[in-house]
Each structure stands twice: as structure tokens, then as C-alpha cells.
Amino acid sequence: MxxxxxxxxxxxxxxxxxxxxxxxxxxxxxxxxxxxxxxxxxxxxxxxxxxxxxxxxxxxxxxxxxRMASRRVVLDDGRTISFDHGAQFMTARSPALIARMVAAEADGAVRRLDADDTQDPRWVGGHPRWVGVGAMTALVKAxxxxxxxxxxxxxxxxxxxxxxxxxxxxxxxxxxxxxxxxxxxxxxxxxxxxxxxxxxxxxxxxxxxTLVAPCWALMLATAQPLPLPAPRWRPDDEAIAWISDQRALPGHDRDIPAYVVHASPHWSRVHLERDAGGVAGLLIGEIGRLTGTTIMPLYAQAHRWRHALVELxxxxxxxxxxxxxxxxxxxxxxxxxxxxxxxxxxxxxxxxxx
Missing domain, CATH: 3.50.50.60 (FAD/NAD(P)-binding domain)
Incomplete structure (x- = not known):
């Protein structure tokens, strides 16, 4: 050849x-x-x-x-934040993939999450979940x-x-x-x-x-931390499906309250064709309602995933x-x-x- x-x-x-x-x-x-x-x-x-x-x-x-995506942004004061605004982790079940992740962990590229760290009742024991260190893209690059x-x-x-x-x-x-x-x-x-x-x-x-649902994702930095029950929270809510405190992820900045919020499939479909700025404002309002707080955003940007969650x-x-x-x-x-x-x-x- x-x-x-x-x-x-x-x-x-x-x-x-x-x-x-x-x-x-x-x-x-x-x-x-x-x-x-x-x-x-x-x-x-x-x-x-x-x-x-x-x-x-x-x-x-x-x-x-x-969708194993990350975005790095610079705030007005020069500080930098990294958001994992796509997939939040990867579960490894097969021996081959687990071995690959263990090797990447030894290189410092990925780290596994503790089961208790998700506060997710759907957690299935025995299957480790992995995230990239500093950004989910580190996992993909590995x-x-x-x-x-x-x-x-x-x-x-x-x-x-x-x-x-x-x-x-x-x-x-x-x-x-x-x-x-x-x-x-x-x-x-x-x-x-x-x-x-x-x-x-x-x-x-x-x-x-086949049927794949969309998802609006919000990257949000706030002046004050949000009162979340866990670093990774799946609320029982019609609008919000997931909130992740980015400070709890390995290699992320721990000084700036930063969050990734995923809207529910239904909410995302209803607002699918809205502009990103309008969606960001709506989602901030939904989070304020859900947490009972007035949110003072330092940064807010919405990203539309047209093909996110496999339904059929x-x-x-x-x-x-x-x-x-x-x-x-x-x-x-x-x-x-x-x-x-x-x-x-x-x-x-x-x-x-x-």
C-alpha cells in the first residue's frame, strides 16, 4: 500500500x-x-x-x-472555567473498555466516580463510571x-x-x-x-x-453556590433533568460556582427552535424556581444538542x-x-x- x-x-x-x-x-x-x-x-x-x-x-x-464535549470559557475578570456540557460520564461494562479506562486512569487522563457521588437511584452497582480529568474530552483523547x-x-x-x-x-x-x-x-x-x-x-x-430526543444544555457560572442536594442531581421536574456542579469533577476549578444544566426532552422539544440567549434566560428562571433562589449569573450560555437521548x-x-x-x-x-x-x-x- x-x-x-x-x-x-x-x-x-x-x-x-x-x-x-x-x-x-x-x-x-x-x-x-x-x-x-x-x-x-x-x-x-x-x-x-x-x-x-x-x-x-x-x-x-x-x-x-x-457529545463527550467540553467548553472552556474566560470570565470578564480573566478567570477560566471548564464545562462538560455533553455526556456527564461514561459507564464501562465490558472487560476491554474497563481495561482501557484503567490504563487511562494510570496516565492521569480519567478518573472513576464513586457510586454515592451521583445520588442517582438508578445506579447499577458493579459498573464503574468514568470522567475525564479537567474535561470530558480528556477521556475521548485517551x-x-x-x-x-x-x-x-x-x-x-x-x-x-x-x-x-x-x-x-x-x-x-x-x-x-x-x-x-x-x-x-x-x-x-x-x-x-x-x-x-x-x-x-x-x-x-x-x-x-428510531427516535433520538434533543437536549438544551446550560453552562452557568454564579456569584453564589446553588443549594443543590448533591453535586450531581436528577430532580423530579418537568423542565430540568440534570444539574451537575462542575467543581466536584476532577481537575476542574473549585473556586467558581459553575454548573451544567440539562433540560428534559419534553422541555427541549418545546423550545427547540428558540435562540440560545432566550433559552439561557428561561433555564435560569427554571433553576431559580427549582432551588428557591435568585440567581446572579457570572456567565450563561445555552447549547442545543439536537440528537442527545435515545428514546427508541x-x-x-x-x-x-x-x-x-x-x-x-x-x-x-x-x-x-x-x-x-x-x-x-x-x-x-x-x-x-x-
């Missing part, structure tokens, strides 16, 4: 996390192309690498991890280390000719060519990307039959056509857990290579 063109120079921090290669139309045909650098895509690339396959992960975002990832590249068209998948951008420039393709985007986006692709009978109906999954680990070398994967195939994305990504590679 011809060598992959050399990557451009990266900062030391970026180079330690992943390799990024230049997008060129004359790239070699690789074993596997993966669209989406969330947990499903990263897990698929890991599995492919373990088999000695050359895989490339392509993502439209500037970073990796999908999993993605050594993988070949092309960020900030948007796939506009998918084609297949003579058994080779070709991805192009909106300028018809070739992004990548591969013998196999795995799409790990949310279901609606997967259907859009594959609109010109002949899929096996029933695939489109099954994908369209596909009911299978993935969809795969071995002969065509095509698979579709994601947490929405299995259920609403971060680890479901990992399981789905691995299942997709096995289905295409087994």
Missing part, C-alpha cells in the same frame, strides 16, 4: 492526541473510512487498528468526541490516541464505484477513498449522507423508525452489508448510553471484517 502523505506540523498537545493528515485528492485507497469522530467512530477505528487495518476517521467538527483523524472536514457526497467508496466535499474535492465505510452520525444525518446510496431493503425504514433505538448493534463494505453505527442503534456507542462501533467493524 502506498504511504499516506505526511501530516502537517501540529502543536505538541495536538500531536499527542491524534494524527491529522492533509486532505488530498490523490490519497491512497485505505481499508476503512469512518464518518464521525464520536465514541462510535473512535471505537470502530480502534477495532480496525487492532486488526492491522488502515482506518481514517473524518469529522466535520474541529474537535473529537461528539481513547483516540494513535488514531488517524481528519477534523474540520465536511462530507457532502458519498459514492461507490468498482467496490471503492469515495467521499467528497461540497467543492467536489475527494476527501478519502476506502474499501469499507462506516457512518456513525445521528440517524437523520446518516440518511441525508446516504441519500444517493442504494441501501439494502428495509434500512431506510429502520433508521427512520434501532434494536441491533449496527446495520451492516458485508458485500458492499458498508455499516451504520452509533449509540442510537443500542440505547442511551455512551458505552452503547463504543459497542456499536466495534460491532460494525466486526460485521464488515468477520
Amino acid at each position: 502506498p504511504p499516506v502523505p505526511p501530516a502537517p506540523a501540529l502543536s505538541p498537545e495536538t500531536a499527542a492526541d491524534r494524527r491529522t493528515v492533509a486532505v488530498r485528492a490523490d490519497d491512497a485507497i485505505v481499508d476503512l473510512l469512518i464518518i464521525g469522530a464520536g465514541l462510535a467512530g473512535i471505537a470502530a477505528a480502534q477495532s480496525a487498528a487492532a486488526q492491522g487495518l488502515h482506518a481514517i476517521v473524518i469529522d466535520k467538527g474541529r474537535g473529537i468526541g461528539g 481513547l483516540a490516541r494513535g488514531l488517524e483523524i481528519r477534523p474540520a472536514v465536511r462530507v457532502a457526497c458519498i459514492g461507490r464505484d468498482a467496490g471503492i467508496w469515495t467521499l467528497t466535499d461540497d467543492q467536489d474535492a475527494v476527501i478519502g477513498r476506502g474499501r469499507r465505510l462506516i457512518v456513525t452520525t445521528p440517524p437523520e444525518q446518516a440518511l441525508d449522507l446516504l441519500i444517493d446510496t442504494v441501501l439494502p431493503e428495509g434500512w431506510r425504514r429502520r433508521i427512520a423508525g 433505538p434501532l434494536g441491533a448493534p449496527c446495520l451492516a452489508d458485508h458485500a458492499a463494505g458498508l455499516a451504520i453505527a452509533g449509540d442510537w442503534c443500542i440505547g442511551g448510553r455512551a458505552e452503547a456507542a463504543v459497542d456499536s462501533g466495534r460491532a460494525a467493524v466486526l460485521a464488515l471484517t468477520g
Whole structure:
């Protein structure tokens, strides 16, 4: 196989996390192309690498991890806060994933939560929950280390000719060519990307039959701490589904009261198309009502996750056509857990290579 063109120079921090290669139309045909650098895509690339396959992960975002997201902001007084505004933790059940997390913990990238620290009656004993140290993205970077990832590249068209998948951008420039393709985007986006692709009978109906709820997330810093019953609280409330005190997370600043608030699926649907500023104000009002306090925000920013909580999954680990070398994967195939994305990504590679 011809060598992959050399990557451009990266900062030391970026180079330690992943390799990024230049997008060129004359790239070699690789074993596997993966669209989406969330947990499903990263897990698929890991599995492919373990088999000695050359895989490339392509993502439209500037970073990796999908909903395993963090945001760092600077307040007016110059202080910095980090918010984990997407997935709040990852549960590890499989021995392979637990081993990977234990290794990342030894490197200082992740840490497990104590069961009592969540105050969540749905906690299932025996399954550790992990968070990134300083930011959830630290967990994702630990999993993605050594993988070949092309960020900030948007796939506009998918084609297949003579058994080779070709991805192009909106300028018809070739992004990548591969013998196999795995799409790990949310279901609606997967259907859009594959609109010109002949899929096996029933695939489109099954994908369209899934249901993934949205979630408005609020990143909030306050002058005074909120009176929460626990650092991670699931109130029985129609509007608010989750409040997390970011000071309780490993590696986060403990001096500034900072919180991530997730609205309920119903509330998020009702307010889905509102502007972020208006949603932030509404959620601050809901938190004040819930806690019986007047909130003085130092910082408030709402973020809309259009595809957040799996309500009606596909009911299978993935969809795969071995002969065509095509698979579709994601947490929405299995259920609403971060680890479901990992399981789905691995299942997709096995289905295409087994």
C-alpha cells in the first residue's frame, strides 16, 4: 500500500492526541473510512487498528468526541472555567473498555466516580463510571490516541464505484477513498449522507423508525453556590433533568460556582427552535424556581444538542452489508448510553471484517 502523505506540523498537545493528515485528492485507497469522530467512530477505528487495518476517521467538527464535549470559557475578570456540557460520564461494562479506562486512569487522563457521588437511584452497582480529568474530552483523547483523524472536514457526497467508496466535499474535492465505510452520525444525518446510496431493503425504514430526543444544555457560572442536594442531581421536574456542579469533577476549578444544566426532552422539544440567549434566560428562571433562589449569573450560555437521548433505538448493534463494505453505527442503534456507542462501533467493524 502506498504511504499516506505526511501530516502537517501540529502543536505538541495536538500531536499527542491524534494524527491529522492533509486532505488530498490523490490519497491512497485505505481499508476503512469512518464518518464521525464520536465514541462510535473512535471505537470502530480502534477495532480496525487492532486488526492491522488502515482506518481514517473524518469529522466535520474541529474537535473529537461528539457529545463527550467540553467548553472552556474566560470570565470578564480573566478567570477560566471548564464545562462538560455533553455526556456527564461514561459507564464501562465490558472487560476491554474497563481495561482501557484503567490504563487511562494510570496516565492521569480519567478518573472513576464513586457510586454515592451521583445520588442517582438508578445506579447499577458493579459498573464503574468514568470522567475525564479537567474535561470530558480528556477521556475521548485517551481513547483516540494513535488514531488517524481528519477534523474540520465536511462530507457532502458519498459514492461507490468498482467496490471503492469515495467521499467528497461540497467543492467536489475527494476527501478519502476506502474499501469499507462506516457512518456513525445521528440517524437523520446518516440518511441525508446516504441519500444517493442504494441501501439494502428495509434500512431506510429502520433508521427512520428510531427516535433520538434533543437536549438544551446550560453552562452557568454564579456569584453564589446553588443549594443543590448533591453535586450531581436528577430532580423530579418537568423542565430540568440534570444539574451537575462542575467543581466536584476532577481537575476542574473549585473556586467558581459553575454548573451544567440539562433540560428534559419534553422541555427541549418545546423550545427547540428558540435562540440560545432566550433559552439561557428561561433555564435560569427554571433553576431559580427549582432551588428557591435568585440567581446572579457570572456567565450563561445555552447549547442545543439536537440528537442527545435515545428514546427508541434501532434494536441491533449496527446495520451492516458485508458485500458492499458498508455499516451504520452509533449509540442510537443500542440505547442511551455512551458505552452503547463504543459497542456499536466495534460491532460494525466486526460485521464488515468477520
